[in-house]
Amino acid sequence: MRRCHADVQPPKETVSPHKHERLIHGIDGLAEFLGISKTKAMSLRKSGAIDQATTQLGRRLVFDPEKLMKLLEGKRV
Template sequence: MKRIDSKTPLLNLTVEEFLEVSKKLTADENYAHGLKGLAKFLGCSRSKASEIKSSGILDEAIIQKGNLIIIDKKKALELLRK
């Protein structure tokens, strides 16, 4: 499929092109980024999100390299249910 320019108006996209763009956007919604993203996902403050992260409950759902934190939302929900 052709590369879609970010300045292309939505009205000029075909249904197939629009669906391709939509899939890319929803794929990123499976992850939260940073403590701010974790806090938003959990619906709590950043300090509470930091406490939860530090507790080790979500270790299997978190990938961290230095200050970069990525949380797999689906896995985090499974771990919180336990």
């Protein structure tokens, strides 16, 4: 039995060339990503300034970091 499991190799981790490939989950994640408070992150979300980078899956908010950075480029957060 051990011999069979010894032949199995764990999957290799791939390193993405894109820095912002992962999604940001929730207001807490948004606040941490932007380096702002949760209150400021909620205000930013409610203002509609980042709606194009936001997806809501049920009760969960998901933000696309690449779109988020493009939307906030040149703006003071």
